[in-house]
Amino acid sequence: MTINRRSFLKYSGASLAATLAPQLAFAMAGKPHVVVVGAGFGGATCAKYLRMWDPNIQVTLIEPNAQFYSCPMSNWVIGGMRTMDDIVKSYANLPGYGIKMVQDTAVGVDANKRVVTTGKGQKISYDRLVLAPGIEFMTDQIEGFAEGEAAGKVLHAWKAGPQTLALRKQLEAMPDGGVFVIASPPPPGRCVSGPYERASLVAQYFKRNKPKSKIIMLDGHFDVVSKGPMFKAAWKKLYPGMIDHRPYNLVTKVDHKSMIVTSEFEDVKADVINIVPKQRAGAICASAGVRTDTAGVWCPVNGVTYEAPNVPFVHILGDSVASNMPKSAHVSNNQAKICAAALVEMFNGREPNPYPVIGSTSYSATSDETSGPIAVVMRYDPDKEAYIRQPGGGAADLSDELNFAYNLSWFENIWADTFG
Amino acid sequence: MTLKSVLSGVACAALCLSAVSPGVVVAAEEKPCLIAGWQNPASICAAHTKTIAATCFICHGPNGKSIGAVPSLAGQDKAYLAEAMRDFKSGKRESTVMKKYALGYSDSEYDDLAAYFAAIK
Numbered sequence: 255m256t257i258n259r260r261s262f263l264k265y266s267g268a269s270l271a272a273t274l275a276p277q278l279a280f281a282m283a284g285k286p287h288v289v290v291v292g293a294g295f296g297g298a299t300c301a302k303y304l305r306m307w308d309p310n311i312q313v314t315l316i317e318p319n320a321q322f323y324s325c326p327m328s329n330w331v332i333g334g335m336r337t338m339d340d341i342v343k344s345y346a347n348l349p350g351y352g353i354k355m356v357q358d359t360a361v362g363v364d365a366n367k368r369v370v371t372t373g374k375g376q377k378i379s380y381d382r383l384v385l386a387p388g389i390e391f392m393t394d395q396i397e398g399f400a401e402g403e404a405a406g407k408v409l410h411a412w413k414a415g416p417q418t419l420a421l422r423k424q425l426e427a428m429p430d431g432g433v434f435v436i437a438s439p440p441p442p443g444r445c446v447s448g449p450y451e452r453a454s455l456v457a458q459y460f461k462r463n464k465p466k467s468k469i470i471m472l473d474g475h476f477d478v479v480s481k482g483p484m485f486k487a488a489w490k491k492l493y494p495g496m497i498d499h500r501p502y503n504l505v506t507k508v509d510h511k512s513m514i515v516t517s518e519f520e521d522v523k524a525d526v527i528n529i530v531p532k533q534r535a536g537a538i539c540a541s542a543g544v545r546t547d548t549a550g551v552w553c554p555v556n557g558v559t560y561e562a563p564n565v566p567f568v569h570i571l572g573d574s575v576a577s578n579m580p581k582s583a584h585v586s587n588n589q590a591k592i593c594a595a596a597l598v599e600m601f602n603g604r605e606p607n608p609y610p611v612i613g614s615t616s617y618s619a620t621s622d623e624t625s626g627p628i629a630v631v632m633r634y635d636p637d638k639e640a641y642i643r644q645p646g647g648g649a650a651d652l653s654d655e656l657n658f659a660y661n662l663s664w665f666e667n668i669w670a671d672t673f674g
Numbered sequence: 675m676t677l678k679s680v681l682s683g684v685a686c687a688a689l690c691l692s693a694v695s696p697g698v699v700v701a702a703e704e705k706p707c708l709i710a711g712w713q714n715p716a717s718i719c720a721a722h723t724k725t726i727a728a729t730c731f732i733c734h735g736p737n738g739k740s741i742g743a744v745p746s747l748a749g750q751d752k753a754y755l756a757e758a759m760r761d762f763k764s765g766k767r768e769s770t771v772m773k774k775y776a777l778g779y780s781d782s783e784y785d786d787l788a789a790y791f792a793a794i795k
């Protein structure tokens with residue numbers, strides 16, 4: 255028989271030797287230990303599937319928060335279609351899989367000794383470390399953002415939680431005839447279609463409750479880059495004249511006292527300000543020395559194992575990964591399963607599957623009864639060492655009621671799969 | 675076919691085998707299999723099928739048991755599931771996203787996925 259020897263050798267040379275040899279001692283001593291940082295869509299899924307697929311693996315999951323607020327559906331809260339209760343997810347089921355939950359923040363990684371340090375001073379050693387901390391905001395790129403955020407006048411609401419609710423409250427308090435400014439950065443960043451969904455659902459709220467109000471989108475992108483035809487068709491049909499989308503309009507400055515948002519081209523006066531700053535991989539990735547793409551903001555990985563190429567035994571998942579994949583909950587959950595499966599194979603002395611596949615579906619709502627999807631399959635090519643988009647993927651041209659039902663179903667199933 | 679014979683002759687075989695923990699059971703009847711046109715040891719195909727099936731869980735529910743409007747896959751007829759993928763691909767059966775998915779997977783993967791989900795009780 256022929257196996258794909260070329261890729262196997264490429265993959266298994268020095269790196270497999272390095273990854274497997276030290277495990278041996280551990281495997282004989284007992285059970286391999288994986289420490290996962292961050293119980294979001296990437297981390298919680300990885301922890302759960304490691305335990306389901308190989309109960310011999312010990313898993314510790316470090317997360318500071320007592321519960322999870324889901325970004326998916328958080329725009330529905332901002333638009334008034336749902337409440338915070340609908341997007342809060344409990345971690346209560348995870349210990350049932352044999353996951354050890356540690357409520358704490360990972361603050362340091364010693365990759366040589368393979369030890370994670372936490373904010374409360376615990377030292378936790380690992381055989382493999384999985385970092386899934388999501389994003390941190392580069393607020394220093396926008397003059398005045400930090401002051402405005404501290405004053406509660408400039409919100410990102412791009413991590414679900416208190417800012418989601420605060421933004422909703424500000425929109426409710428805004429008088430009719432007000433201006434809501436929403437600014438988004440150029441890619442790559444978390445959930446590229448999110449700002450357009452948010453504008454749609456706020457437009458729906460304004461149309462029903464404050465019809466003289468306006469939405470100005472200062473977009474760092476050159477166009478409505480995700481689901482463009484679908485969003486534009488919905489805006490024209492459902493909210494004519496309400497959403498003023500201004501492409502190529504990267505925000506550089508904000509003054510929360512005068513409520514003026516400044517882009518490379520113009521000053522815009524706002525009543526409610528929502529700016530999504532540029533992002534990078536969570537801080538713990540920098541501590542671990544894996545935030546090493548050319549701009550020093552995202553983490554390159556081996557596409558088979560999600561291990562950092564420069565730091566053995568450290569794997570990265572989710573939004574923090576440097577890749578051509580969308581930064582979405584769907585992709586994070588999918589990467590987590592590929593990583594978990596690879597770890598299971600390696601801990602058991604087998605070659606991990608060299609051909610992982612990522613499926614990515616993302617729904618956006620355009621109203622409280624219409625949504626539309628984008629879907630693409632990406633297959634890892636071991637020779638190119640890259641995920642290749644398969645032909646045929648793309649977005650729907652129109653949003654509709656059937657896809658709204660599927661959108662709702664998607665939330666329920668991914669929450670159950672990740673946290674249930 | 676055993677794991678040993680699959681790995682023997684490969685440069686790192688000794689090392690890989692030395693890392694197999696004593697508890698690992700290797701199926702006696704493993705046959706080589708195809709993924710994306712490459713022949714592979716059976717353990718890789720099993721891991722591949724398990725992982726791509728888990729991809730489906732995101733929309734079709736954990737273990738293929740949906741709690742929403744998207745249909746469950748678990749326990750469905752194997753031939754029906756594989757046929758559905760072929761029909762999505764050709765366009766014979768209409769879909770919202772499934773044609774895009776069908777185009778990204780191969781015929782043998784349709785069959786493997788169909789068998790995987792059909793076997794879930």
Ligand SMILES: Cc1cc2nc3c(=O)[nH]c(=O)nc-3n(C[C@H](O)[C@H](O)[C@H](O)COP(=O)(O)OP(=O)(O)OC[C@H]3O[C@@H](n4cnc5c(N)ncnc54)[C@H](O)[C@@H]3O)c2cc1C
Binds near residue numbers: 295388411573585
């Ligand atoms: C408005 C909005 C709408 C969205 N809608 C969708 C959608 O419909 N579909 C979709 O697929 N995606 C959507 N997304 C994107 C999705 O939310 C993210 O891509 C996804 O959450 C990324 O998963 P993650 O695991 O990388 O990070 P997260 O899910 O953010 O999880 C990271 C976790 O790590 C924890 N953490 C961080 N640092 C540490 C540390 N040092 N120690 C311990 N724990 C730490 C955090 O507390 C957090 O719980 C949306 C995003 C936004 C903003």
